[in-house]
Amino acid sequence: MKIRVVEDILSANDLLAEENAAVLADRSVLAVNVMASPGAGKTSLIVQTIDTIRDQIRIGVIEGDIASRVDADTIEALGIPVVQINTGGTCHLDANMVQGALNQLPLGDLDLLFIENVGNLICPTDFALGEALKVMVASVPEGDDKPYKYPGMFAAVDAIVINKIDLLPYVQFDLEGFRRLVVGLNTDVQVFEVSCKTGEGVEAWADWVAQKTERFTVSREQSS
Amino acid sequence: MKIRVVEDILSANDLLAEENAAVLADRSVLAVNVMASPGAGKTSLIVQTIDTIRDQIRIGVIEGDIASRVDADTIEALGIPVVQINTGGTCHLDANMVQGALNQLPLGDLDLLFIENVGNLICPTDFALGEALKVMVASVPEGDDKPYKYPGMFAAVDAIVINKIDLLPYVQFDLEGFRRLVVGLNTDVQVFEVSCKTGEGVEAWADWVAQKTERFTVSREQSS
Numbered sequence: 001m002k003i004r005v006v007e008d009i010l011s012a013n014d015l016l017a018e019e020n021a022a023v024l025a026d027r028s029v030l031a032v033n034v035m036a037s038p039g040a041g042k043t044s045l046i047v048q049t050i051d052t053i054r055d056q057i058r059i060g061v062i063e064g065d066i067a068s069r070v071d072a073d074t075i076e077a078l079g080i081p082v083v084q085i086n087t088g089g090t091c092h093l094d095a096n097m098v099q100g101a102l103n104q105l106p107l108g109d110l111d112l113l114f115i116e117n118v119g120n121l122i123c124p125t126d127f128a129l130g131e132a133l134k135v136m137v138a139s140v141p142e143g144d145d146k147p148y149k150y151p152g153m154f155a156a157v158d159a160i161v162i163n164k165i166d167l168l169p170y171v172q173f174d175l176e177g178f179r180r181l182v183v184g185l186n187t188d189v190q191v192f193e194v195s196c197k198t199g200e201g202v203e204a205w206a207d208w209v210a211q212k213t214e215r216f217t218v219s220r221e222q223s224s
Numbered sequence: 225m226k227i228r229v230v231e232d233i234l235s236a237n238d239l240l241a242e243e244n245a246a247v248l249a250d251r252s253v254l255a256v257n258v259m260a261s262p263g264a265g266k267t268s269l270i271v272q273t274i275d276t277i278r279d280q281i282r283i284g285v286i287e288g289d290i291a292s293r294v295d296a297d298t299i300e301a302l303g304i305p306v307v308q309i310n311t312g313g314t315c316h317l318d319a320n321m322v323q324g325a326l327n328q329l330p331l332g333d334l335d336l337l338f339i340e341n342v343g344n345l346i347c348p349t350d351f352a353l354g355e356a357l358k359v360m361v362a363s364v365p366e367g368d369d370k371p372y373k374y375p376g377m378f379a380a381v382d383a384i385v386i387n388k389i390d391l392l393p394y395v396q397f398d399l400e401g402f403r404r405l406v407v408g409l410n411t412d413v414q415v416f417e418v419s420c421k422t423g424e425g426v427e428a429w430a431d432w433v434a435q436k437t438e439r440f441t442v443s444r445e446q447s448s
Binding site: 037038040068070122123139141142143145164166170 | 366375388
């Protein structure tokens, strides 16, 4: 009985996620679901990416949090369209929340939409939002053993951005061992090493997202 | 209907948590539910606390993770009784899982039991385990804005241990502002500042836990 209810919720979510994906495809907007632990640097990465590619790519943001709108305020200060979702306790975004936010965004004026999920390495992987790409931010001070403990997240994503590499001299983190673990869980994953504080490595990541966005836009224009 | 099922699960959990609390009280074991983001340093804090007070307090540990037993191996290497719970995807421990682990521990030989929850700042607060104290580990590199974003966790705990203060010179973290936010959410909370890497501040925290354990043991002996 319990399991049945959970299945119903998940399949209802999948249907809404497909609707979101169709709306985004129709407007040629590439949506990226950004997931991480609390404080890994999701917002900082989005801010750095905006700074790096905003001249070539039109970007919007959906911010997901249990409470507060501090992240949305940060994005809004950059002059970027943003909608804050407060889940009010729910530990992940779902497709219904994102559908509400899509209705408030000028999708026709966007190429790329970052959807910053709630800080949580577990629950967000179970709920499709309609995104084209899933990205995880892993931060150096969290330690290099996280792939053992949260294999579902590491296996689910298209790219992993290792953030806070400026702290490598001060914490124990085996970068090569971490990469080996990650690739063991997810053969095709792209791995980037960045510091959102110093800007190191951000360009390679931002170029990758920009290329994905341009290809998505072109493929949508050809199919329409 | 959905809400009803969730309520049923929660109240069933509360009943099991009361059973756990009764078993622990009967054996005069103080249980501490340790919660945090992934990588904030829960296991490191438990290891440091064991090192500091193991001569005066008999300690056991329950380790909760989605997958792996790396943390249990770390504790076992210290010669401390430990049980690893793998939740297999569930984003928090619950009272039923803990009940199974209690049955495998030599409770009669323990004074203090650390229950390390799954790394998650949201879901664990909804599930009582039978613990006498709730403690949160917050780490400096996660940033000082977390009380805005995860108010439920900050409000629910008896103590907050701010870990990784050795990284304060390298990251932006307003310690005084953070303390003000925390006390705004939770007037009675104890706040400790530690570095599990250098050992700074660990003694004050460990003394507090030791005192709580001794008082719990004495009060149980008087009431029996």
